[in-house]
Amino acid sequence: MPTDFSEEALVEAISRSLKIRDFTYRIEKKSLDARKKENIHWVVKTAVTSPELKGGEEPVQTLLEIPFRKRDKRIVAVGTGPAGFFGAYALQKAGFQVTLLERGKDVTARKLDIETFEKTGSFVSDSNYAFGEGGAGTFSDGKLTSRTKKISAEKDFILRTYIEAGAPEEIAYMTHPHLGSDNLLKITARLREMFTSAGGEILFDCRAEDITLEGRRVKAVNTSRGTLDADYVFFATGHSSFETYRFLIRKGVVYRNKNFAIGSRVEHRQELINEAQWGCTSLRGVKAAEYRLTDSPRDGLPVYSFCMCPGGKIVPAAPYGDVNIVNGMSLYNRDSPFANAAIVAGINLEKHLGRELDPLESLEWLEELERSFFRGDYRAPASTIGDFLSGKSGSSLGESSYPPGLNPADLSTMLPSPVSDAMKRGLLDFSRKLKGFDQGNIMGLESKTSAAIQVLRDRDGLAEGFENLYICGEGSGYAGGIISSAADGLRGALSIISRHG
Numbered sequence: 001m002p003t004d005f006s007e008e009a010l011v012e013a014i015s016r017s018l019k020i021r022d023f024t025y026r027i028e029k030k031s032l033d034a035r036k037k038e039n040i041h042w043v044v045k046t047a048v049t050s051p052e053l054k055g056g057e058e059p060v061q062t063l064l065e066i067p068f069r070k071r072d073k074r075i076v077a078v079g080t081g082p083a084g085f086f087g088a089y090a091l092q093k094a095g096f097q098v099t100l101l102e103r104g105k106d107v108t109a110r111k112l113d114i115e116t117f118e119k120t121g122s123f124v125s126d127s128n129y130a131f132g133e134g135g136a137g138t139f140s141d142g143k144l145t146s147r148t149k150k151i152s153a154e155k156d157f158i159l160r161t162y163i164e165a166g167a168p169e170e171i172a173y174m175t176h177p178h179l180g181s182d183n184l185l186k187i188t189a190r191l192r193e194m195f196t197s198a199g200g201e202i203l204f205d206c207r208a209e210d211i212t213l214e215g216r217r218v219k220a221v222n223t224s225r226g227t228l229d230a231d232y233v234f235f236a237t238g239h240s241s242f243e244t245y246r247f248l249i250r251k252g253v254v255y256r257n258k259n260f261a262i263g264s265r266v267e268h269r270q271e272l273i274n275e276a277q278w279g280c281t282s283l284r285g286v287k288a289a290e291y292r293l294t295d296s297p298r299d300g301l302p303v304y305s306f307c308m309c310p311g312g313k314i315v316p317a318a319p320y321g322d323v324n325i326v327n328g329m330s331l332y333n334r335d336s337p338f339a340n341a342a343i344v345a346g347i348n349l350e351k352h353l354g355r356e357l358d359p360l361e362s363l364e365w366l367e368e369l370e371r372s373f374f375r376g377d378y379r380a381p382a383s384t385i386g387d388f389l390s391g392k393s394g395s396s397l398g399e400s401s402y403p404p405g406l407n408p409a410d411l412s413t414m415l416p417s418p419v420s421d422a423m424k425r426g427l428l429d430f431s432r433k434l435k436g437f438d439q440g441n442i443m444g445l446e447s448k449t450s451a452a453i454q455v456l457r458d459r460d461g462l463a464e465g466f467e468n469l470y471i472c473g474e475g476s477g478y479a480g481g482i483i484s485s486a487a488d489g490l491r492g493a494l495s496i497i498s499r500h501g
């Protein structure tokens, strides 16, 4: 279909190709084919039902359903991000008594804190881009893609739940679905209502600070608002909550190091990206052009673009007041004049430092790097990509979407040199692949593409050596992104449900 096709045109196309007049249809898949700039079009796959068509029953979809049965077990779940929420929601639906803790505020209060932070630089602990209701991805592009194909039943459950909470139906069929922050704020509030109206309890401003053990069982979660006894404990605290990692490790939870990626964000005029991808600055019926770039040479660190936000904004995403990191978000319409993405290099910290590391040392190394980007305020150290590549300085940075503003700096002296060397090589490669890519800015530290450490647990999240402690989501080191973290949380919940028939 043409990029700006109407519903009538799609009906007409179905009618023409199947030679039928009486039918209903639903879209199963919609993806943009932009391989040939002179013929960019949507590929739309539809399922059609009609008495004029012979044979064939409608395919039966096996849906993940969660049967309710009153159960007397008490669950304390920690963290209202996608993993914690979907874990808690599934357990509540199954009939457990679930209390969900969140160190931050509800999404409305959190939004106000973030707005004040961006205007004044006044950072609010526990209520920022990393912490608060909905988790790290609430103020994001809300991309709902996931690279793993193993979670289709969970993904379908998650998308259906999002749609029930007000997400546009297209997320069920777009190949690159996204919600945008504006939708995410409404959906997060509605999900909370769905959870509490099913009997779930949610406590805000409630930080888990320790656990009480009885042999191999966690007996209680000690929080900033008192002690909560539990039959099962479900931690989904994300990968920014370093003090949570620390108390869990102190209590015998075993973690190991894993590979992760660090780098910076690049920003371009969206029109430049549109022109490079489409051969024109706008295309009716398509919001803004995306890109995904990789450079994996035989020698040297792999470099890739990550979490590209078309028509978006770069945001100050510090979880703690004394660190400075960046991330990206957008609204549903993706209509800001800027495009941004992380450009990161994959790193094995033990190889990089040439010695074995305790997981706690890895966290310290990362924290130190994040602190080194904080120079008294939240402006992002930045240069043009051209200057970064040539080692020069002083070119005008021009406009940026980043609210706290930019601070001219040579990022190659701030990032570990193997990382900045690899990024230079990658950026040269990307400039050959996408015309004009070297004309943007590069800024800040991107250190949150995935967790730096990984818990030892089974595939459902049960921590090694414990009978009732589940550790799920991005902080576990086994998931990354909204959908995969939500699916990991859901799987943990299904495991607890199956232990009770």
Ligand SMILES: Cc1cc2nc3c(=O)[nH]c(=O)nc-3n(C[C@H](O)[C@H](O)[C@H](O)COP(=O)(O)OP(=O)(O)OC[C@H]3O[C@@H](n4cnc5c(N)ncnc54)[C@H](O)[C@@H]3O)c2cc1C
Pocket (backbone or CB within 6 Å): 078, 079, 080, 081, 082, 083, 084, 085, 101, 102, 103, 104, 129, 130, 131, 132, 133, 134, 135, 136, 137, 138, 139, 140, 141, 142, 143, 144, 145, 206, 207, 208, 209, 236, 237, 238, 239, 240, 241, 244, 307, 315, 317, 327, 328, 329, 472, 473, 474, 475, 480, 481, 482, 483, 485, 486
């Ligand atoms: C700005 C930004 C943009 C992003 N964009 C996208 C995107 O477009 N698409 C995508 O797939 N992913 C995106 N991500 C990544 C995505 O948000 C995460 O992968 C996902 O949120 C991880 O889910 P989670 O539930 O495991 O952890 P989190 O979402 O991090 O949730 C953890 C929750 O636990 C709470 N918490 C932490 N410690 C404690 C404690 N001790 N006690 C009580 N509560 C605690 C936190 O406040 C938080 O609410 C983005 C992230 C950011 C920061």
